[in-house]
Amino acid sequence: xxxxxTKRGGFGGKIAAILAAAGSxxxxxxxxxxxYITSENGGGAFIxxxxxxxxxxxxxxxxxxxxxxxxxxxNPIDAFSKIRRGWGWLGALGLVSVFLIMGYxxxxxxxxxxxxxxxxxxxxxxxxxxxxxxxxxATWKPLIFxxxxxxxxxxxxxxxxxxxxxxxxxxxxxxxxxxxxILAVYSLWLPEGREALANVFTPDFxxxxxxxxxxxxxxxxxxxxxxxxAMLIYGSYFKDGTKLAGTAISVVSLDTVVALTAAIIIFxxxxxxxxxxxxxxxxxxxxxxxxxxxxxWAALFFLLLGLAALSSxxxxxxxxxxxxxxxxxxxxxxxxWIVTIGALMLSTxxxxxxxxxxxxxxxxxxxxxxxxxxxxxxxxxxxxxxxSVFVGWLWKKEDMKAELTAEGGIDKATYPVIRFLLRYxxxxxxxxxxxxxxxxxxxxx
Ligand code: TRP
Numbered sequence: 001x002x003x004x005x006t007k008r009g010g011f012g013g014k015i016a017a018i019l020a021a022a023g024s025x026x027x028x029x030x031x032x033x034x035x036y037i038t039s040e041n042g043g044g045a046f047i048x049x050x051x052x053x054x055x056x057x058x059x060x061x062x063x064x065x066x067x068x069x070x071x072x073x074x075n076p077i078d079a080f081s082k083i084r085r086g087w088g089w090l091g092a093l094g095l096v097s098v099f100l101i102m103g104y105x106x107x108x109x110x111x112x113x114x115x116x117x118x119x120x121x122x123x124x125x126x127x128x129x130x131x132x133x134x135x136x137x138a139t140w141k142p143l144i145f146x147x148x149x150x151x152x153x154x155x156x157x158x159x160x161x162x163x164x165x166x167x168x169x170x171x172x173x174x175x176x177x178x179x180x181x182i183l184a185v186y187s188l189w190l191p192e193g194r195e196a197l198a199n200v201f202t203p204d205f206x207x208x209x210x211x212x213x214x215x216x217x218x219x220x221x222x223x224x225x226x227x228x229x230a231m232l233i234y235g236s237y238f239k240d241g242t243k244l245a246g247t248a249i250s251v252v253s254l255d256t257v258v259a260l261t262a263a264i265i266i267f268x269x270x271x272x273x274x275x276x277x278x279x280x281x282x283x284x285x286x287x288x289x290x291x292x293x294x295x296x297w298a299a300l301f302f303l304l305l306g307l308a309a310l311s312s313x314x315x316x317x318x319x320x321x322x323x324x325x326x327x328x329x330x331x332x333x334x335x336x337w338i339v340t341i342g343a344l345m346l347s348t349x350x351x352x353x354x355x356x357x358x359x360x361x362x363x364x365x366x367x368x369x370x371x372x373x374x375x376x377x378x379x380x381x382x383x384x385x386x387x388s389v390f391v392g393w394l395w396k397k398e399d400m401k402a403e404l405t406a407e408g409g410i411d412k413a414t415y416p417v418i419r420f421l422l423r424y425x426x427x428x429x430x431x432x433x434x435x436x437x438x439x440x441x442x443x444x445x
Pocket of ligand 1: 028
């Protein structure tokens with residue numbers, strides 16, 4: 001057993017654990033998705049509901065996932081089956097989902113690379129909407145950037161847990177925070193920025209509908225990367241003595257601060273009426289272009305987006321790679337190649353589905369939108385329900401308690417709260433939202 005432990009990689013310490021997990025959480029979800037979902041749902045009121053979802057659903061689920069990983073110290077499939085025989089499929093379901101997310105996530109990640117370069121070299125031109133459409137529907141250009149991004153991931157992963165993921169997180173995350181602060185200070189310094197912000201953050205409860213809760217919960221799960229094995233595998237790399245709840249709270253806090261700050265940066269630019277993908281890739285460059293030295297600000301913004309995406313995609317890649325290494329007995333190199341090649345193929349289809357293959361539709365959606373919607377509407381809530389039921393009901397009570405309250409774990413007073421949330425609150429609330437989500441989805445078909 002001791003030998004088995006030393007053979008596996010692991011993070012060097014607590015800071016590494018927090019930075020890596022925060023890196024997984026903080027991604028396109030915070031900077032690209034959160035602001036546009038907030039603006040679509042009427043701003044302040046949505047944010048309040050979202051914060052409730054983060055606290056009462058996302059945080060307990062994150063703790064649950066960390067503890068399954070940390071307890072079993074193995075890949076997501078073995079982790080579940082080690083705790084309860086016959087439940088490895090739950091880990092597999094998470095890995096399939098995270099792989100599907102990779103398919104479209106890498107495409108957007110590739111865009112950030114092109115936009116960083118195009119902004120820095122001032123070559124976006126005057127028509128931002130046109131630039132976006134021309135670029136994203138082209139055949140080769142977006143593919144090349146996506147491939148570059150996937151290859152960058154690959155090299156971080158084959159560097160190992162400590163030499164690759166930990167090292168990259170320790171460089172990327174501080175850089176990300178610095179860029180974020182610079183952009184936030186700059187946007188708050190603009191008087192019209194402060195005014196635009198006040199408008200967005202004032203809660204307007206008249207806009208709250210069932211869909212608001214749906215979007216808030218979906219966003220909370222997405223942004224915390226829960227249920228898909230990525231946080232589980234990182235938890236399995238935590239050193240003994242790492243405080244699981246403490247780490248989860250740090251990750252959730254950092255993630256929330258980044259999402260709110262990104263919203264401040266974007267909304268202070270006065271673009272809250274834009275929606276969807278256009279918000280970050282069309283409206284923002286337009287705003288930057290009107291500022292002095294705007295292309296530098298724009299380049300910084302897209303660099304921020306790219307860094308956030310990279311630190312998230314390595315956790316997705318790692319989760320799937322760990323399966324090939326530990327379960328199929330491959331070398332890390334070989335396992336990583338399989339994931340990389342799979343990601344290259346899937347993202348090729350996703351990217352082409354926006355352009356050359358946009359006529360091919362299923363349920364009225366192109367492949368890119370299908371991956372996004374299927375994972376967000378079906379897989380995220382489903383995995384949330386299953387994970388909370390697994391930890392709350394199926395994990396032997398004493399074992400779960402021992403893991404959660406072990407040295408460095410959760411203190412005895414908070415433990416019952418977490419257990420209650422996982423046993424009752426998460427399964428019930430998420431199921432309700434899930435069912436309404438499916439109904440809403442089917443009605444809109
Ligand atoms: N949390 C990431 C973001 O906000 C996205 C994400 C969703 C993710 N599920 C994941 C990342 C699973 C890693 C693993 O952008």
